[in-house]
Amino acid sequence: MEIERHRGLPGGRAVLGGVLMAVAAVGVFVAYERASQRPTDPVAVAAHAIRLGEVLEADDLRIIEVDLPADAASGAFASVDDLAGRVALGPIGDGEIVQAGSVTDQATAGDIHEVAITLPRSQIAVGRLKQAERVDVFVTYDERTTSVVRGAEVVEIGADDEGALTRDREVALVVAVPSGDAVAAVVHALRTGDVTVVRSTFAEATSDDPLEFTGDGATTTSIADEEP
Numbered sequence: 239m240e241i242e243r244h245r246g247l248p249g250g251r252a253v254l255g256g257v258l259m260a261v262a263a264v265g266v267f268v269a270y271e272r273a274s275q276r277p278t279d280p281v282a283v284a285a286h287a288i289r290l291g292e293v294l295e296a297d298d299l300r301i302i303e304v305d306l307p308a309d310a311a312s313g314a315f316a317s318v319d320d321l322a323g324r325v326a327l328g329p330i331g332d333g334e335i336v337q338a339g340s341v342t343d344q345a346t347a348g349d350i351h352e353v354a355i356t357l358p359r360s361q362i363a364v365g366r367l368k369q370a371e372r373v374d375v376f377v378t379y380d381e382r383t384t385s386v387v388r389g390a391e392v393v394e395i396g397a398d399d400e401g402a403l404t405r406d407r408e409v410a411l412v413v414a415v416p417s418g419d420a421v422a423a424v425v426h427a428l429r430t431g432d433v434t435v436v437r438s439t440f441a442e443a444t445s446d447d448p449l450e451f452t453g454d455g456a457t458t459t460s461i462a463d464e465e466p
Contacts (some may be wrong), residue, residue: 278303281335282315288330291369291393291412293350294321294341304335313337325393327369342370342391351421352393355428355435356410363437364409369395371439373413377427378434381453386427387413387420388449389438411435 285300292298299318306314314335315321321336323345330340355362355375363373370393375386394412415421427433 278305279311279314280316281306281311282318282321284330284332284334284336287332288326290326290328291352292326294324294326294336296322299336310335313339325370325391350414350416351418352412352414353421353424354410354412355424355433356408357433357435358407359409361433362409362411362435364395365437367392367395367437369393371437372441373411374436374438374441375413375424375427376434376436376449377431379431382450384450385448386423386433387415390415390420 280301281304282299283302285298288294288298296318299321301316301318314337321341324341324343327340327342330336367373370391372389372391374388375390376383377386390413392411393414394410396410413424415424
């Protein structure tokens, strides 16, 4: 007759090993759960490809939830309303996050007309001129020079694929002017006079009235500044 031996209970080391394995498994699970539940932020992206100089509208954008590094998140937009009316300073691809550096700082005015100006490089202050900067357009007729439009925003400038100004003898600008009358004035100046474009981004214009200089050295200031 054989005596049946009962298997003994696991020893203390085996029990401790099992507990440690269970704790490790729980730790891995908790770490995974935390990683999968990282906080996300709403970010505005292009709903389709956006071209240089295009004024952004709500339909051009959509909001997605992503987890961005702090430095990248600081340059993004959390709301479509924050971008509506701004001008794209360069092409923005479909689905690309819209960064602060890729749009103008402010929204454009409501009634804006765009007019193209093509002039010899010597007649455009192109040294440091960039999109979204402002320019004054002057025209000279014989012994008289007068401003045609002041503070016009540059929405496009002739540049190569790397964004540098072209080395061509002529440079093409597209500027935004506030009215059809201003467009007509610029076009007329281009057809009949000698036009010069001056960078005025940091200038403080005291009035929108035309400035005029005559051959006798007299400069006409704005009407508002004249004595009654």
